[in-house]
Amino acid sequence: MTTRLRVLDDGAWISVNDAREVRVSELWRLDAPDLCECTLTDLVVENFQTVGVDGSTVEARVYGQCIACGETGITDWVPIGRVRGGEFTELDRGAVRRVRREA
Amino acid sequence: MPTDVENWKSEVYGNEIRDHLFEFAEQGFDSIPDDERDAWFERFKWWGLYHQRNGQEGYFMMRIGTPNGVLEPGQLRTVGEIADEYARGPGTNPIFGDAYADFTTRQSIQLHWIELSDVPAIFEKLEENGLSTQQACGDSWRNIVGNPVAGKDAQEVIDAWPVIRELNETFKGNDDHSNLPRKWKVSVTGSADGSGQGDINDLAFEPAYKEVDGEEVVGFNVRVGGGLSRNEPRLARDIDVWVSPERVSDVAGGLSALFRDNGDREDRYNARIKFLVDEWGAEKVRDTLQEEYVDFELHTAGRDVREEYTYNTGAGERNDLVGIHDQKDGTNFVGLNVLVGRMGAEDVLELADVADEYGSGEVRLSQRQNVIVTDVPDDELDNLLDEPILEHYSPSPSPFMRGSVACTGTEYCSLSIVETKNRQVRYARWLKENVELPEDLDQFHIHLSGCTASCAQPQIADVSLRGMKTRKDGDPVEALDVGLGGGLGENPQFARWVTQRVPVDEVPGAIANLVESFADERDEGESFRAFVARHDEDELDAFVDPEETDYEDPMMHNTKRTWYPYAENDSMEDAPSPPADD
Numbered sequence: 265m266t267t268r269l270r271v272l273d274d275g276a277w278i279s280v281n282d283a284r285e286v287r288v289s290e291l292w293r294l295d296a297p298d299l300c301e302c303t304l305t306d307l308v309v310e311n312f313q314t315v316g317v318d319g320s321t322v323e324a325r326v327y328g329q330c331i332a333c334g335e336t337g338i339t340d341w342v343p344i345g346r347v348r349g350g351e352f353t354e355l356d357r358g359a360v361r362r363v364r365r366e367a
Numbered sequence: 368m369p370t371d372v373e374n375w376k377s378e379v380y381g382n383e384i385r386d387h388l389f390e391f392a393e394q395g396f397d398s399i400p401d402d403e404r405d406a407w408f409e410r411f412k413w414w415g416l417y418h419q420r421n422g423q424e425g426y427f428m429m430r431i432g433t434p435n436g437v438l439e440p441g442q443l444r445t446v447g448e449i450a451d452e453y454a455r456g457p458g459t460n461p462i463f464g465d466a467y468a469d470f471t472t473r474q475s476i477q478l479h480w481i482e483l484s485d486v487p488a489i490f491e492k493l494e495e496n497g498l499s500t501q502q503a504c505g506d507s508w509r510n511i512v513g514n515p516v517a518g519k520d521a522q523e524v525i526d527a528w529p530v531i532r533e534l535n536e537t538f539k540g541n542d543d544h545s546n547l548p549r550k551w552k553v554s555v556t557g558s559a560d561g562s563g564q565g566d567i568n569d570l571a572f573e574p575a576y577k578e579v580d581g582e583e584v585v586g587f588n589v590r591v592g593g594g595l596s597r598n599e600p601r602l603a604r605d606i607d608v609w610v611s612p613e614r615v616s617d618v619a620g621g622l623s624a625l626f627r628d629n630g631d632r633e634d635r636y637n638a639r640i641k642f643l644v645d646e647w648g649a650e651k652v653r654d655t656l657q658e659e660y661v662d663f664e665l666h667t668a669g670r671d672v673r674e675e676y677t678y679n680t681g682a683g684e685r686n687d688l689v690g691i692h693d694q695k696d697g698t699n700f701v702g703l704n705v706l707v708g709r710m711g712a713e714d715v716l717e718l719a720d721v722a723d724e725y726g727s728g729e730v731r732l733s734q735r736q737n738v739i740v741t742d743v744p745d746d747e748l749d750n751l752l753d754e755p756i757l758e759h760y761s762p763s764p765s766p767f768m769r770g771s772v773a774c775t776g777t778e779y780c781s782l783s784i785v786e787t788k789n790r791q792v793r794y795a796r797w798l799k800e801n802v803e804l805p806e807d808l809d810q811f812h813i814h815l816s817g818c819t820a821s822c823a824q825p826q827i828a829d830v831s832l833r834g835m836k837t838r839k840d841g842d843p844v845e846a847l848d849v850g851l852g853g854g855l856g857e858n859p860q861f862a863r864w865v866t867q868r869v870p871v872d873e874v875p876g877a878i879a880n881l882v883e884s885f886a887d888e889r890d891e892g893e894s895f896r897a898f899v900a901r902h903d904e905d906e907l908d909a910f911v912d913p914e915e916t917d918y919e920d921p922m923m924h925n926t927k928r929t930w931y932p933y934a935e936n937d938s939m940e941d942a943p944s945p946p947a948d949d
Binding site: 268273276279282283289306308 | 371372402409421597783785836837843846867925
């Protein structure tokens with residue numbers, strides 16, 4: 265089954281199968297040593313750049329700012345949810361997300 | 368590889384969208400196939416319809432493009448009647464009520480909670496009255512902006528209104544220019560005050576004198592590639608071209624076609640012409656325009672009047688168009704302050720009556736979200752000023768009220784990070800009550816934008832506020848970055864972002880402390896912008912000094928997680944269903 269993934273409206277949200285599933289303005293905890301020096305990045309999500317999949321995991325590259333240290337930048341691939349049986353489930357907002365570097 | 372949006376545009380775009388839109392309207396919102404919703408919502412923008420953010424499924428923002436902000440007699444009433452009848456949804460705004468119109472920073476009008484099934488009736492009424500939503504959004508020529516009192520302003524160098532009308536007629540619904548790589552924002556200004564704000568547009572025509580065949584004539588200098596969005600603000604670049612009023616359409620069409628053919632259609636973030644100008648440089652833009660897109664010899668730039676610019680400069684006279692001003696025909700235009708650009712539908716209708724009674728019935732919209740009643744004879748001025756509606760929409764407001772500009776924010780917008788309009792109203796009211804500006808200042812511009820898209824033009828304000836998040840006592844709260852010292856004029860300057868992530872309830876205290884430091888330490892007669900310019904960022908950061916006060920902010924939480932920030936039961940689970948088709 266094909267899953268349609270898109271970044272739309274100037275990076276405001278991620279569409280999964282033509283439904284608005286993930287939006288900007290959330291705070292995510294990231295394990296993202298390439299973005300900033302904080303133990304965990306406290307990232308405010310300002311723009312989605314691209315969206316993709318790794319197995320059943322939907323991932324996005326995100327522009328944002330760590331609100332602990334002020335560092336800004338574009339992340340590597342951050343998990344945002346899973347697709348199973350064609351249904352998308354968003355990752356728990358409190359989860360610590362491990363960033364996957366581009367292979 | 369072209370983007371999904373480009374693929375959709377290549378299938379159906381431009382004028383032809385209308386037939387599909389009407390078919391969906393007739394058959395109901397649910398008739399849009401599930402797997403085509405993204406595509407159709409993207410296309411609907413071209414006809415001025417923007418699907419509101421999630422939690423508000425099935426409701427649309429409708430933008431009406433009013434070229435140069437001109438509303439001819441009767442048109443404001445049409446807008447008020449449509450707002451009253453159709454712009455009502457399940458959410459009630461605690462400040463503005465159930466139905467209202469927003470006047471935007473691009474001299475357009477936005478209505479909210481529009482249902483798809485009502486679109487044909489609304490279009491019919493708009494078009495019967497000479498109004499349109501065509502190309503108000505989407506990837507094409509947007510609403511053309513300029514000095515709103517073009518043709519009437521006593522300070523005018525050249526009347527830009529016929530030029531704007533010609534451009535609007537030529538490039539609205541023009542298939543050759545209907546599918547551009549991205550939006551295309553054009554400003555045409557004929558006055559010497561800079562109120563067209565050309566520097567922040569993709570394409571700007573600014574008044575300039577040129578000697579042609581031994582005679583000095585008035586026309587326009589051309590600048591290309593300005594814009595504020597995405598943390599990449601640019602001032603439009605001088606391409607060393609002067610054009611006569613008769614040739615503006617040729618040059619504008621040439622540049623629009625140059626953008627159409629050379630803009631980046633593979634990366635929407637890199638698509639605006641400002642990035643093409645970065646890549647090519649102004650000289651290559653000019654050369655390409657000359658060689659490939661116009662069939663006459665371009666003149667080099669003429670003598671501009673930028674040293675006379677005052678609008679949004681932070682100093683001198685006429686930083687906005689609020690108040691009573693002379694028209695060249697001996698009557699007056701009266702600029703009224705519309706706080707954050709939002710006016711209740713009943714007030715819109717009342718203002719239409721007032722404009723009819725004391726002026727010609729015409730009103731005009733400025734880029735500072737204000738409304739201007741034109742053609743008021745001297746002997747009607749006092750009667751107009753006595754009208755009760757002018758107590759609220761004042762021609763002589765507090766500097767904090769007249770200086771406030773705010774975008775749509777999380778109330779409706781997908782991209783915004785924070786609530787904006789109601790917050791800016793609360794800020795302005797608190798500042799009016801609690802902060803004293805030095806007596807010689809009657810202007811102090813504070814622009815609040817919910818995100819980096821910069822729809823409130825934050826980078827060109829005295830105090831720039833931009834949506835952010837922070838933690839306060841460990842809890843996530845809405846916050847604002849604070850920038851200082853922006854403004855336009857002969858030498859425009861973007862604000863410097865000096866203080867980051869101030870919790871929203873500490874921003875009024877921060878501004879109060881900033882104004883106090885300014886008042887204490889300014890040189891005699893010094894403008895705020897000049898004061899900012901002579902301090903470094905650490906010094907400015909210290910002046911800002913965020914502080915809790917008796918200001919209370921009821922929207923500290925993540926308003927984006929609500930279906931509507933002011934609803935009693937605001938969680939997404941309580942979101943209304945898409946409107947039933949009737």
